[in-house]
Amino acid sequence: xxxxxxxxxxxxxAIFIEAxxxxxIGALLSAAIEVFVxxxxxxxxxxxxxxxxxxxxxxxxxxxxxxxxxxxxxxRRLMRKGVPPHVAVAYMLAAxxxxxxxxxxxxxxxxxxxxxxxxxxxxxxxxxxxxxxxAHRMGTILRTGEAPSSHASEVSSDCGHExxxxxxxxxxxxxxxxxxxxxxxFVDMGKFLILGAIAAGLFKTFLPQAVLTAFxxxxxxxxxxxxxxxxLLSVCSEADAFVAASFQSFSPASxxxxxxxxxxxxxxxxxxxxxxxxxxFLLVLMFGPALxxxxxxxxFEVLL
Amino acid sequence: MTIRKAVxxxxxxxxxxxxxxxxxxxxxxxxxxxxxxxxxxWLSLAGALLxxxxxxxxxxxxxxxxxxxxxxxxxxxxxxxxxxxFTRTTASSGLLAPPAPEALDIDExxxxxxxxxxxxxxxxxxxxxxxxxxxxxGTLQRITxxxxxxxxxLMRSYMACCAADALALGFRLxxxxxxxxxxxDWVVISGTLSQLHAPDPLPSFxxxxxxxxxxxxxxxxxxxxIVSYTTILPSVxxxxxxxxxxxxxxxxxxxxxxxxxxxxxxxxVFAPMNEAFEQESPSRDWLAQHIVLGRLTDKDLYEExxxxxxxxxxLTIQAENGRLRVEGARLVFKNKLARNGVVHIIYPCLDVxxxxx
Numbered sequence: 001x002x003x004x005x006x007x008x009x010x011x012x013x014a015i016f017i018e019a020x021x022x023x024x025i026g027a028l029l030s031a032a033i034e035v036f037v038x039x040x041x042x043x044x045x046x047x048x049x050x051x052x053x054x055x056x057x058x059x060x061x062x063x064x065x066x067x068x069x070x071x072x073x074x075x076r077r078l079m080r081k082g083v084p085p086h087v088a089v090a091y092m093l094a095a096x097x098x099x100x101x102x103x104x105x106x107x108x109x110x111x112x113x114x115x116x117x118x119x120x121x122x123x124x125x126x127x128x129x130x131x132x133x134x135a136h137r138m139g140t141i142l143r144t145g146e147a148p149s150s151h152a153s154e155v156s157s158d159c160g161h162e163x164x165x166x167x168x169x170x171x172x173x174x175x176x177x178x179x180x181x182x183x184x185x186f187v188d189m190g191k192f193l194i195l196g197a198i199a200a201g202l203f204k205t206f207l208p209q210a211v212l213t214a215f216x217x218x219x220x221x222x223x224x225x226x227x228x229x230x231x232l233l234s235v236c237s238e239a240d241a242f243v244a245a246s247f248q249s250f251s252p253a254s255x256x257x258x259x260x261x262x263x264x265x266x267x268x269x270x271x272x273x274x275x276x277x278x279x280x281f282l283l284v285l286m287f288g289p290a291l292x293x294x295x296x297x298x299x300f301e302v303l304l
Numbered sequence: 305m306t307i308r309k310a311v312x313x314x315x316x317x318x319x320x321x322x323x324x325x326x327x328x329x330x331x332x333x334x335x336x337x338x339x340x341x342x343x344x345x346w347l348s349l350a351g352a353l354l355x356x357x358x359x360x361x362x363x364x365x366x367x368x369x370x371x372x373x374x375x376x377x378x379x380x381x382x383x384x385x386x387x388x389x390f391t392r393t394t395a396s397s398g399l400l401a402p403p404a405p406e407a408l409d410i411d412e413x414x415x416x417x418x419x420x421x422x423x424x425x426x427x428x429x430x431x432x433x434x435x436x437x438x439x440x441x442g443t444l445q446r447i448t449x450x451x452x453x454x455x456x457x458l459m460r461s462y463m464a465c466c467a468a469d470a471l472a473l474g475f476r477l478x479x480x481x482x483x484x485x486x487x488x489d490w491v492v493i494s495g496t497l498s499q500l501h502a503p504d505p506l507p508s509f510x511x512x513x514x515x516x517x518x519x520x521x522x523x524x525x526x527x528x529x530i531v532s533y534t535t536i537l538p539s540v541x542x543x544x545x546x547x548x549x550x551x552x553x554x555x556x557x558x559x560x561x562x563x564x565x566x567x568x569x570x571x572x573v574f575a576p577m578n579e580a581f582e583q584e585s586p587s588r589d590w591l592a593q594h595i596v597l598g599r600l601t602d603k604d605l606y607e608e609x610x611x612x613x614x615x616x617x618x619l620t621i622q623a624e625n626g627r628l629r630v631e632g633a634r635l636v637f638k639n640k641l642a643r644n645g646v647v648h649i650i651y652p653c654l655d656v657x658x659x660x661x
Binding site: 003005006007008009010011012013014015016017018020021022024025027028105109111176179180182183184186187188190191192194195197198200201204207209212213233234235236238239240241242243247 | 316317319320323327330331338339340344347348350351352354355357358359360361362365370372373374375376377379380383384386387388389390393425429462463464465466467468469471507508509510512513515516
């Protein structure tokens with residue numbers, strides 16, 4: 001067997017096994033929201049103001065630790081239940097970075113470098129807030145067929161039991177429904193995880209080393225190179241700081257760009273976004289964070 | 305319900321259960337460390353149980369399936385079956401350190417054990433590591449330097465979470481170990497680090513699942529002892545069985561010096577090549593002048609003026625234009641490391657008296 005086939009298979013399988021528990025938890029959490037949380041109660045928790053809503057989204061990322069693989073199904077479900085786009089998008093982009101586990105790994109990877117830790121949180125919060133505001137301005141961001149329903153909690157559109165009312169079910173039935181919805185969500189999102197893992201595996205196995213070397217010229221090129229790598233390598237947000245720190249020939253600003261862009265957009269997320277958001281917002285998600293991270297990392301380079 | 309829908313529904317459930325069972329089995333297997341950091345074993349097992357539960361639920365309650373989802377999971381299954389990432393190969397050798405066998409004899413008092421990553425981090429922080437003694441575990445790799453020269457390096461792969469984020473770090477070795485070890489051999493090297501005054505730029509390379517393997521540019525490792533997991537270093541007499549020194553070896557075997565060289569030593573032997581060996585039956589004393597007590601690599605020889613042979617006579621070292629000569633003989637193949645010494649192959653013979661002085 002060629003060594004490259006083994007390496008490719010190892011990377012694809014490793015990405016899947018690493019993300020699988022988070023995707024399963026995200027899918028089940030999403031299903032639990034569907035089955036257990038009535039829309040009215042959920043909506044009562046959402047503040048009216050945009051800034052407060054974005055603040056809630058970011059803060060939710062700190063209290064509900066979710067990595068990037070698990071956050072998309074949760075956000076998809078929240079939005080289908082009517083949670084405003086700015087809250088959901090701010091949560092989706094900030095949660096994989098501002099959660100305590102990722103903050104701790106960043107601290108260790110950069111050996112207690114407060115500038116890197118603070119820079120990562122600041123860029124994540126600013127980008128998540130800005131994209132949340134853009135989502136609010138755009139109004140409709142969900143894909144056709146994913147539109148919020150006024151009674152989404154009562155009527156499930158994809159459990160195979162059209163018209164089934166979960167609120168009247170007993171606990172055992174509700175738990176079974178959570179597993180059914182979770183399984184559906186897991187397969188729906190899992191296919192994009194698999195395709196993303198395959199793409200990342202191909203890049204990691206066959207990407208010529210010279211590509212990376214070509215980006216070591218100027219600070220701007222270094223940032224762009226590390227951003228490209230963040231998208232291609234699709235490393236989990238809990239591990240990406242260690243990977244970034246190992247790129248010793250790259251500047252701290254470019255390492256910061258790597259750890260802030262990767263959790264917001266990478267190969268395995270693009271598919272998940274595509275099945276959730278409409279084409280217009282998908283484009284915003286693909287290019288907005290990249291632009292923001294580039295500008296803010298450049299600012300970091302100038303200031304520090 | 306169409307046949308396609310029925311197949312998709314059941315296949316989805318079966319695939320979910322396969323994923324659950326497969327990852328559950330793998331999370332409990334000894335090879336888990338090949339793909340994932342062992343600290344996540346419980347998480348993988350928990351995830352596997354959740355997926356298994358979802359699969360069982362899907363099997364019991366028919367639901368709408370999607371052919372694309374089913375196809376993706378089948379694709380993953382195909383990749384796993386074809387690539388067998390759960391098995392040990394040379395590509396995975398850098399990730400899973402073998403357990404230390406009892407035969408490993410490392411002087412940790414003199415050479416404290418360090419992780420290669422630890423040494424890289426210390427160097428990055430600006431700590432002076434020149435001359436610092438250490439022992440480090442890693443695999444031997446051969447790389448090609450930018451100028452085309454081959455170079456032996458000691459590498460170690462590390463993963464934060466999984467094999468996809470694996471990175472490899474290492475140091476160049478001052479000795480070429482190509483003849484003694486194979487690429488991928490696990491070894492523990494005891495020695496010191498030496499700082500280069502003019503570091504060479506070294507491009508990163510791919511090593512197994514580590515997309516980027518980085519060799520430190522400013523420091524090189526100078527091994528004093530190498531203990532291999534797969535090949536315990538040969539002894540001095542084993543190093544002397546090379547065909548290029550057969551005549552010298554035959555002459556040694558006829559004397560008590562052969563028995564001496566089987567001892568703990570350490571010894572440094574200057575073995576003349578066959579082409580340089582003129583005498584049919586050299587005396588024991590002449591042969592004894594080729595054996596020095598102590599393990600002296602070429603670097604050590606640069607720092608010595610005279611060497612005391614087991615015969616009692618002194619050997620004179622000359623260094624001209626960076627080239628070493630021992631009693632007029634060149635070191636043609638130097639630093640053939642042995643567990644009880646080192647062998648240098650020389651040409652011509654040492655210019656020493658053939659009879660007892």
